[in-house]
Amino acid sequence: MAIHSIGRRSMAALALTFAGAAGAQARPVIVASKIDTEGALLGNLILAALAKANIPTEARLSLGPTRILRTALVAGEIDLYPEYTGNGAFFFQRVDDPAWHSGASGYALVARLDREANSLVWLPRAEANNTWAIALRGDLARSQNLATMEDLARAVAAPGSSIKLAASAEFVESPAALGSFERTYGFTFPRDRIVVLPGGDTAVTMRAAAQGISGVNAAMVYGTDGAISALDLVVMRDSKGAQIVYEPAPVVRAAVLEAYPGIRAALAPVFASLSLEVLQRLNAQIAVEGKTAQAVAQAHFATIPPS
Amino acid sequence: MGAVEAGRACLALLALAGLAAPWLSVAPNRLLPGTPVMGLAALGAMGGLAALALLAAVPRRVPAGLAALLALAGVALLLAATGQAAAVAMADLAPAARAGLGAGFWLSLVAGISLFAARAAALPTLGQAGLVLAGVLLLALLWRAGVFEALSLLVEYRAREDAVQAALLRHLALSGAALALALLIALPLAWAGFLRPGTAGAVGAALGAVQVVPAIALFAILIPLLAALLAALPALRGFGLGAIGPAPAVLATALYLALPLWRAVLGGLTAADPAAVAAAQAMGMGEGRITLEVRLPLALPVFAGGLRLAVVQAIGLMTLGGLVGAGGLGTLVFQGLAQFATDLMLLGALPVIVLALLADAATRGLEHALGRGA
Numbered sequence: 001m002a003i004h005s006i007g008r009r010s011m012a013a014l015a016l017t018f019a020g021a022a023g024a025q026a027r028p029v030i031v032a033s034k035i036d037t038e039g040a041l042l043g044n045l046i047l048a049a050l051a052k053a054n055i056p057t058e059a060r061l062s063l064g065p066t067r068i069l070r071t072a073l074v075a076g077e078i079d080l081y082p083e084y085t086g087n088g089a090f091f092f093q094r095v096d097d098p099a100w101h102s103g104a105s106g107y108a109l110v111a112r113l114d115r116e117a118n119s120l121v122w123l124p125r126a127e128a129n130n131t132w133a134i135a136l137r138g139d140l141a142r143s144q145n146l147a148t149m150e151d152l153a154r155a156v157a158a159p160g161s162s163i164k165l166a167a168s169a170e171f172v173e174s175p176a177a178l179g180s181f182e183r184t185y186g187f188t189f190p191r192d193r194i195v196v197l198p199g200g201d202t203a204v205t206m207r208a209a210a211q212g213i214s215g216v217n218a219a220m221v222y223g224t225d226g227a228i229s230a231l232d233l234v235v236m237r238d239s240k241g242a243q244i245v246y247e248p249a250p251v252v253r254a255a256v257l258e259a260y261p262g263i264r265a266a267l268a269p270v271f272a273s274l275s276l277e278v279l280q281r282l283n284a285q286i287a288v289e290g291k292t293a294q295a296v297a298q299a300h301f302a303t304i305p306p307s
Numbered sequence: 308m309g310a311v312e313a314g315r316a317c318l319a320l321l322a323l324a325g326l327a328a329p330w331l332s333v334a335p336n337r338l339l340p341g342t343p344v345m346g347l348a349a350l351g352a353m354g355g356l357a358a359l360a361l362l363a364a365v366p367r368r369v370p371a372g373l374a375a376l377l378a379l380a381g382v383a384l385l386l387a388a389t390g391q392a393a394a395v396a397m398a399d400l401a402p403a404a405r406a407g408l409g410a411g412f413w414l415s416l417v418a419g420i421s422l423f424a425a426r427a428a429a430l431p432t433l434g435q436a437g438l439v440l441a442g443v444l445l446l447a448l449l450w451r452a453g454v455f456e457a458l459s460l461l462v463e464y465r466a467r468e469d470a471v472q473a474a475l476l477r478h479l480a481l482s483g484a485a486l487a488l489a490l491l492i493a494l495p496l497a498w499a500g501f502l503r504p505g506t507a508g509a510v511g512a513a514l515g516a517v518q519v520v521p522a523i524a525l526f527a528i529l530i531p532l533l534a535a536l537l538a539a540l541p542a543l544r545g546f547g548l549g550a551i552g553p554a555p556a557v558l559a560t561a562l563y564l565a566l567p568l569w570r571a572v573l574g575g576l577t578a579a580d581p582a583a584v585a586a587a588q589a590m591g592m593g594e595g596r597i598t599l600e601v602r603l604p605l606a607l608p609v610f611a612g613g614l615r616l617a618v619v620q621a622i623g624l625m626t627l628g629g630l631v632g633a634g635g636l637g638t639l640v641f642q643g644l645a646q647f648a649t650d651l652m653l654l655g656a657l658p659v660i661v662l663a664l665l666a667d668a669a670t671r672g673l674e675h676a677l678g679r680g681a
Contacts (some may be wrong), residue, residue: 035630035638036645062642063551063632068530072551072632075534203338203647211340227338287646289403290337292466 028056029256029263032063032078037287038130038224038279042082042248044297045270052301053266061293074118079256080263084130085110085122086246092117095176101241103127107249114251121257123267125249126274130224132177132243134165137209137217138232148237152218153187166195166208167220176244184242206231223276226283248274273304311425315365318422322361322381325415326354330389332407333396337459337648344396346411353388357381357419364422371429375438378423383445385415390454397457405459407650459650471639475658478635481628482621485557489564489617496565497572507573514566522624525562526631529555556628556635563624564617571613575606608678615670622663626655 029050033043043061050057060078063069066087072078088110089100099105103125111122136146140163146155156163171177172194182188195216197204202221209219210231221228221235223246228235250267257263274282278300285296326346334341347354360381364374393406423442427435455461464471496514500507517525534550537543548554579602587597629637639655642648 032632035641040642060552060632062638064630067527068551068631071530071534075538075550077534077549077551201647207338207340230336230338287648288336288338290405290462290466290648 028058029252029260030058030060030077030079032060032069032072032081034066034069034081035062035064037226037283037293038248039082040293041279041282041286041297042250044294045301046080046082046250046267048298048301049266049270050263053262055260055262055266073120073251073253076253080250080252082248083122083251084246084248085125086131086244088113089244095244100244103129103245103247106245107247115254119254121252121254123250123252123264124271125247126271126279127247128224128274128276128279129238130222130246130248130279131238132171133221133223133235133238134181135206135209135219135221135228135233135235136163137212138234140217141234141236146236147234148239149181149185149242150239152236153185156189156193157187161193162215163218164193164195164214164216165189165218165220166197166205166213166216168201168205169196171220172196180242181238184240203227206233209233224279224283226280226285226287228280228284230284230288269304269306270301273300309367312365312367315422315425318418318425319361319365321418322415322422323358325411325413325418326350326358328411328414329409330411331392331396332409333400334405334407335401336403337405337646337650341405341407343409344392346415349392349396350385350388351392353384353391357384357388360384361419361422364426371426372434375423375426375430376441378419378426379438379442379445382416382419382423383442383449385412385419386446387449387454390449390456390458393455394457405462405650406457407459460653463648463650463654467639471654471658474634474636474639474655475662477633478622478625478628478637478659478662481553481557481633481635482560482618482625484553485560485564485621485625486617488557488561489568489621492561492565493568493572497569497576500569500573501576510569511566514562514569517562518566522559522563522627523630525559526555526627529559530631533558551632553628553633555631556625556633560621560624560628564621567613567616567620571610571616572606574613575609576602578602578609579605608674611670611674611677615667615674618666618670619663622659622666626659629655 031043031046031050033039033046040062043059047057047059047061063072063078063081066083069078069081070083070087070091073081085103085106086100088106089095089097091110092113094100094109097109099109107122107125114120114122134149134152136152141147144151144155146152152163155161167178172191178189195208195214202219202225205216205219206221206225206227208214208216210233219233221233223235227233249271250263252263282296282300285291286293328346329343330346330349331344332341333344350357358381360377363369364378364381366374369377389408389412396406397404423438427438430438449455456465496510500510520528530550533548533554537548537550576598583601583605584597587601592600625633625635626637626640628635629639629641636655636659640652640659641655643650643652643655
């Protein structure tokens with residue numbers, strides 16, 4: 001009886017200690033992501049990695065567009081979500097800074113600015129650039145040996161060129177998009193060989209190129225679009241860095257990272273595993289094959305070697 | 308041939324026209340456009356049988372009950388044949404292949420259901436209820452038998468069953484909360500407007516101004532406002548209030564619903580014939596009793612009309628909640644938009660349409676019942 005009561009008292013003391021330790025970090029990490037395909041994929045990868053590291057999470061995936069997530073993170077409504085380095089140009093209204101045109105310097109800049117202004121920490125990024133790009137039909141790219149934007153600029157300028165582009169109005173009119181390509185690679189895409197679509201759907205531009213609708217054989221795309229390889233399109237490499245680089249990285253509130261320092265080591269191998277090709281393939285499994293983001297993320301996570 | 312009969316003939320012809328249009332779309336995967344398969348080619352003999360059943364439901368000499376049953380059988384046959392045709396089309400294809408529903412299917416379905424509704428309308432309420440029940444049971448039977456499993460819409464559903472069910476319940480809860488909040492805003496304002504007609508102009512202008520703001524803008528603008536409020540009064544977080552999630556969605560929707568509700572309540576309260584009020588006063592009734600026994604019964608049908616508008620609007624508007632992290636069926640719609648997956652969009656949109664139609668039917672019934680009672 002006496003032993004029993006002592007046991008019970010020490011149990012209570014133990015429970016109190018645990019409650020005290022847990023109290024400091026009682027709130028689980030609120031993980032969010034954007035409402036697009038890649039957002040769902042990255043969000044589920046983050047959840048899988050944090051679960052493996054025994055870090056408690058609350059999922060708020062597919063929460064909304066960039067503006068909603070950014071506002072929510074700065075306000076402390078959410079704790080962590082994957083963002084793109086190049087968006088720092090717009091968050092801090094420094095669009096003209098040349099730093100955004102390389103993955104490493106853009107990452108360093110946005111990490112520094114966000115740390116100072118908002119106490120946000122940018123964790124190691126994936127080196128997969130999800131920026132504007134021009135993709136050609138695979139058969140055309142292979143037969144004419146086209147791989148970079150220099151190649152494309154030459155091919156477009158060649159007499160009798162048959163290259164016809166489908167792009168959104170924004171891509172054609174924005175000096176930061178097609179204009180930047182033209183200035184950097186010294187060519188002009190004849191406007192009568194561009195089919196301008198008012199919306200920005202890359203699915204439409206990609207379909208037009210893949211099916212050769214109205215003679216279109218080139219399409220405006222985003223670098224990690226899942227359908228690129230499924231539709232046999234080839235992205236022309238932006239070797240001179242004409243476009244702002246958009247590489248995904250988890251962004252976390254500094255206070256939350258302090259409470260759960262394990263987040264950094266848990267997520268680093270995940271984002272290191274995401275090359276451009278891998279992201280395209282995983283996005284395609286969701287957008288093209290119709291698998292759920294959760295299933296695709298878990299299958300990929302299982303292939304990542306523990307660091 | 309009478310005008311009503313001619314109208315029914317038109318519906319049957321529309322259903323037949325659907326059979327001659329692209330019925331299924333067979334695509335190698337979710338993104339590539341499919342090759343269309345025409346209705347009769349896809350459905351074969353069962354499609355012809357369905358067409359005959361629908362045609363037989365048209366003539367006046369066929370009694371309404373039998374005709375409604377025939378139309379119901381026609382629609383059920385169309386559904387069953389469509390599922391079977393999809394299964395046949397998918398049989399030898401890779402798992403990523405999809406069978407989408409084409410324009411012809413939707414045309415025939417809507418025309419067939421309209422024909423059924425037109426014939427059932429002539430029946431007594433009990434007969435109508437029986438037929439609707441039979442229809443629901445038939446659909447459930449086909450569903451349980453796995454007839455629809457090969458359709459792309461079902462493939463999308465099976466991939467995220469729990470999420471769809473949760474989204475549906477959440478959509479209902481959010482819409483209900485918005486309606487309750489809108490009533491909390493509208494009822495006192497309408498009562499004040501009734502007691503002091505001078506205030507009605509200003510309140511009407513304020514609530515009307517909300518309607519001018521595009522819904523998506525109102526949803527978005529509430530987020531920084533709520534965030535500022537929560538920063539000033541962190542205690543509010545204790546009540547589960549957040550700057551993203553359900554709070555902005557419910558609040559924004561409620562602001563839109565306030566106008567029709569306020570207008571209906573105010574209109575209802577002032578609907579009472581002044582002569583009836585004068586008569587009640589002459590009988591020595593006090594203001595309270597007049598409101599309770601004269602104004603309220605006359606107001607209820609008008610009020611039910613406003614409620615109907617508000618309920619349908621709530622269900623539709625709440626779709627935008629998907630953009631502010633509130634969840635609900637809008638999340639599926641916007642995910643579908645982001646992935647260019649039509650069937651995923653439909654998976655969110657179809658329940659919204661069905662919910663809105665059900666809510667409309669239910670509140671319409673309420674309106675009629677109250678109208679008759681008064």
